[in-house]
Amino acid sequence: MSTSSAPPADTDAPVDADAVAEVGAAYDRLHNEISRVIVGQDQIITQVCASLFARGHTLLVGVPGLAKTLLVRTLSRALNLSFSRIQFTPDLMPSDITGTDIIQETDDGKRHFEFVQGPIFANIVLADEINRTPPKTQAALLEAMQERHVTAGGQTRPIDAPFFVLATQNPIEQEGTYPLPEAQLDRFMLNLWLDYPSFQEEVDVVRTTTADALPEAEPVLTAEEVIRYQQIVRQLPVTDNLIEYAVGLVAQTRPNTERAPQYVSDYLEYGAGPRASQYLILGAKALAAFDGRATPLEEDVRRIALPVLRHRIVTNFNAEADGISTQDVIQRLLEA
Structure with missing residues (x-):
């Protein structure tokens, strides 16, 4: 049984070359428009676009000041989609995310409950500093990411497509934080680590952001186009050999199993689940479409393996003692 949170693929019609080329052209427009505002981070922009076109969600991890929030805002402007930002704090309640029933009074004096939608009802949702709220509130976001609907007041309310959650997390500030449970981490298709810009990129950032007029993205895609391109990406055919390669790569991350190399059993507490295999293929489909293939x-x-697997495998004490990270294990698997 599939464990992916994404809807099933649409297979009514085969994908022709023109449709694939259309996706590639749309990606080029989107990437170029975002790059007008975001200096550098080309690979991060590509991977965020891949997650969007594959109907996934993305976790952005980086120290303050690396334009994580600006990237999400710029993406929403370039797509002309509804956008909401949720600032996660320790006192945030689930109803602050999903919405709540309030009492309304009609003209004739009668009272009734009326549901007021929360910020989760948007096409693009920025969950800022997601690890600053307790697990109970994190779970409210989890249902929406997994099921693409919200249950409140005994009723299930669907969220309009496209629906894309981007969460940010600060890796160096641990006081007052609540680490995301592995079950919630697994709902994110990609875990992207933003690094410091190069010297020249930082010069360009300072020059741009200290001027009088700041660049802003213009809409280049509509909601209907995004949904169409998501369908095209999912319709791309995949060979059995490639599926077996992706599943085999994920299977090697599971310690003390038949396919696991010895260093995986030595350094990992546990490995990735089936959702990782699904997202490897979906991400590969998106990257292929971006290249017009x-x-x-x-x-x-x-190319997509590191951000897909990084948050799905956990190292043990031996790895910590030897200075081995999850990234080291993944790179060694790819090299093998």
């Missing part, structure tokens, strides 16, 4: 290759899986 009608079917993904092994190299596409390898």
Whole structure:
């Protein structure tokens, strides 16, 4: 049984070359428009777009000042989609995310409950500093990410497509934080680590952001176009060999199993689940479409492997003692 939170693929019609080229052209427009505002971070922009076109969600991890929030705002402007930002704090309640029933009075004096939608009802949702709220509130976001609907007041209310959650997390400020449970981390298709800009990129950032007029993105795609391109990406055919390669790569991350190399059993507490295999293929499909190719290759899986697997495997004490990170394990698997 599939464990992916994404809807099933649409398979009514085969994908032709023109449709794939259309996705590639749309990606180029979107990437170029975001790059007008965000200096550098080309690979991060590509991976965020891949998550969007694959109907996934993304966790952005980086120290303050690396334009995580600006990236999400710029993406929403370039897509002309509804956008909401939720600032996660220790006192945030689930109803602050999903919405709540309030008492309304009609003209004739009668009272009734009326549901007021929370900020989760948007096409693009920025969950800012998601690890600053307790697990109970994090779970309210989890249902929406997984099921793409919200249950409140005994009723289930769907969230309009496209629906894309981008969460930010600060890796160096641990006081007053609540680490995301592994079950919630698994709902994110990609875990992207933003690094410091290069010297020249930082010069360009300072020059741009200290001027009088700041650049702003203009809409280049509509909601209907995004939904159409998501369908095209999911319709791309994949060879059995590539699926077996992706599943085999994920299977090697599971310690003390038949396929696991010895260093995986030595350094990992546990490995990735089936959702990782699904997202490897979906991410590879998106990257192939961006390049105008009608079917993904092994190299596409390898390009997306690190952000897909990084948050799905957990190292043990031996790895910590030897200075081995999850990224080291993944890179060694890819090299093998």
